[in-house]
Amino acid sequence: MEPVKSGLRITISGTVQGVGFRPFVWRLARSHQLIGSVQNSPQGVNIEAWGEPSQLTLFTQRLSLEAPPLAEIIALNSQPIHFASPLSSFEILPSSRGHVSTLATDDVALCEACVAEIFDRDNRRFRYPFTNCTECGPRLSIIRRLPYDRDNTSMQPFSQCQECLAEYHEPRDRRFHAQPNCCSHCGPRLWLQPAVFDAELPQNDVIALAAQLLQEGKLLAIKSLGGFRLTCSALNEEAVARLRTCKHRPDKPLALMARNLAMVADYALVSDAEKIALRSTVNPIVLLKRLANTELAKSIAPDQNHLGFMLPGTALEHILLADLDVPLVMTSGNVSGEVQIIDNVIAQRDLAEAVDFFLLHDRDIVRRLDDSVVRVLPEPMTIRRARGLCGKRLPLPTSLNAAIPVLAMGADLKNTFCLVRQDGALLSSHMGDLADGGTVLRFKEFIADYLALYGNSPKWIAVDQHRDYVSTQIGQQLALELGCRVFAVQHHHAHVAAVMAEHNINQDEQVLGVVFDGLGMGVDGELWGGEFLLANYRTFKRFARLQPVPLPGGARAMKEPWRNLLAHLEVAGLSMELKGLANSLACMERLTDYRSEILLQAVKRGLNSPMASSCGRLFDAVAAALCVGPETITFEGQAALLLENTAQSEFDRVFDHYPVNIKVGAHLNQVEWRAFWQALFLDLQRGVNKTIIAAKFHRTLIAITMQALILQRSKTAVNKVVLAGGVFQNTLLLRGLRENLMQTGFEIFAAEKLPCHDGGLAFGQAMIALSVPGDK
């Protein structure tokens, strides 16, 4: 007897396009003897299936349980169908059109099957640099618009050859509907050319030639997945120094790429968890503990305890690195102050003086995507959220109602912006600093691109309360253009909200937020940066702060750590007393010349010396006291990073700290510095080792935080602690605080998937905007 057939219409939303979902459905349906169809829709995937009821049930269950690794199902709904199947087998139908609510997925590191193919002499993709399949390859970097079909990507100009087409249409093939599918016959072409003159180079195996040039110490600009990269041998000091000069990047560590884990292990310690991170589909730069005395060029990461390593992520990188027995420097290809270049013509215009050769190809990079940077502590820490990560939807806290689309603008440094839709938030890729002319001019284009790609038209725009931020000004302009309401969010509140939302903290819940960062505008018009907030998403109250200290010369104080020491000692009333040490203490020498005299006068007159309760500047002041780092830093956080490195060796042996003095006020407690500086300078005069003083400083900050939190818990019974702000990239501080807080019974929440610094701020801004009730 013919079994009874019933039908189901199943709609699935989430990350289900471009991840091999339809072939998966096709295979699953066939294994359960179902007939019907599967189809990409703007909302996700639609399935109509008919078969035996028990088989249909099993099929539905297995859909979510066995979905491909890159897929992420947000919702799966099924309804019975009361008519018979129009089809006699199970088919994959062309995409339907309509309002877009699906997601563009991230670029994925080359899968093992593809890696095997490009190194297999007998495979038709042997050494083909644009190899990929449904499990891997480019996505966000080539997508012009959704839905994700080849015609909507920069693969559109490349028509597949017969062999590729056969793979593309064969449901059993790994390349079934792999949109960027191609081979050397029909796909993008790679070529090598000298930077200055137009000489013909042999083009039969350009990757081997490029490898040879790199080995010889040449500088190359390579068109990579998400943008141009500058590269050279990491063992060749001359080449690295040249690269630093032309990038105007004197000190900031450079990222490295090694061909495999074994080579990484020649230069750095790699834990199992770090190995997993390095080999993940995200293909990030992972910060690793550096080994001493390697052959690495000195200027790769001067004075740093860590190295940033990544493994090859594309077929091109796999082939290039396989031909080399040295690691490569891999840094974004741009002239300083400009965004990473993605275009051949601009690269040849702007980088011609910097490099010797260009390794170019003819597939457009649609969207600029920097490399992501992570650490494993063992908790994950995201330092830059970009390629491989930024396409992931961030779930909203379950209690927040996202009925209204919000665009949050972020801050000016390490900018990311955030779009909120009903199904989650999208935090943009790392945009760079809006202090840079090139980034500012393109910022609106970037936002327009995201809005168009995700079909988002915001009703609200959340901006930082700092009215002079470029991001705030552009947010206000956009609000006028799009007819949106503007909502200004306090900087440090947004930091707290971002971490709260990452951990799905409930809307009604209060937390004790510890926000340590450089600077942000406070509600009182002063600059904040060392704040203790009692907060929920909607509101906050500051219950304690670090003692405000002037910034002599304003923004200049962010570049020159010694200015902060000068100001700290002045506020602590110790300048006069310590002047006498000019001949015995190196740090005081600097603080007694005529420039310091003038600056102190400027501070007294209130001339460009705004007050700031900044924790970042405290780190600068201590670094200056210990003469750690240069007089003028060349990248943000440099002095603090060097101070952390100095403390590293003693941190787990030193548990005492300098005096903690919290002045209790009626509305606001304040951490005061006089006793701290007196004790620190006493150590300096006694000749106590820098490493110990640096460790004691870290312990002091931990003790301060503990005391402030315990005091507040006794008043409010709030037990959840959120650690937020860029200073928490400091792993000693973070680990030490975690340990202490745990022992004292606090629940701890810190940023993991999002950066703790301003790169995660937009997410928090959006959450605060969502929490405001009423008509949006």
Next chain:
Amino acid sequence: MSQMFCYPDTPLDFVDGVVEMNHGSGGRAMAQLIDSVFLVAFQETSKWSKNDFAELHLPPGRCVMSTDSYVISPLFFPGGDIGSLAVHGTINDLAMSGARPLYLSVGFILEEGLPLADLKKIALSMAKAAADAGVAIVTGDTKVVERGKGDGVFINTTGLGVIEGQIDAAGNRARPGDSIIVSGTVGDHGIAIMTQREGLKFESSLCSDSAALHGLVALMVETFGPYIHCLRDPTRGGVAAVLNEVAQQSEVGMVLTEAAIPIKKMVAGACELLGLDPLFIANEGKLLCFCESEVAESLLAVMRSHPLGRDAANIGTVVLKDPGMVLVETAMGGSRLLDWPLGEPLPRIC
């Protein structure tokens, strides 16, 4: 003439005397003040009349008028004082149209307690500045406010001039491709005032650049008038304010080369130490010129032949893209956006 009214019994005391409330009352004390200070100062060089108006004869040409009020602390500074500043400032405003300045009016608001010696010094300084510039101060007004309600003295000057040459300069006339020329070092005035006011003891001293620019402008107009699209004096808000204004009014972008901007070592050093951007600092004897690039080099040569244009330099270009935006290409090879100045000459802090 000085004997025609009955003054108070004693002459004004220019050693210890101060401005009193009755000096603004309209009575004898006021008449005495006007006669012994302003009339003495201005009658030699100007056609000062004691009427409440002045009758003027204008040569043919387009007539230009401009007014500005001067508020500055300290009143006396290296390179000038509020008096010379009030003359130069309004002359320069007229000159930026390409006009030849002819007449000034002056209004004083004096604070009770201002030393009469200072007032006399200021009046004489104004007279000298006007005489040097060939401009007549033709009418004026005096008011006195109570102690604490003024900063010593405020001065308003209004000027009249006539455009005789071939020039049509305006803020909306900058065109893509134009060269941007500055007539000399930037930031001198603002830094000179600031160091004096705040008591900052730098190793070397600095003078304000306060000067009347119409002579330089006349030379420029005579040689290349039709090629000049816009002239502006970068006073309050500095070069940054002018460039942003012109970029917005003309709907063009601008790209500056930081290394080409002339700046005195002392000013650069002070700015770096105090964290100030010299492009935001006020000038009182400099102009910015937007001209067709073909004539830029020749115009520069002409400007450099004039004492007030010795350090003139081509500092950038007007561009089509990114209208309203002013970019500075930094010495480091990067670029930054030159935004509108904030309220004070302070940099933004992120």
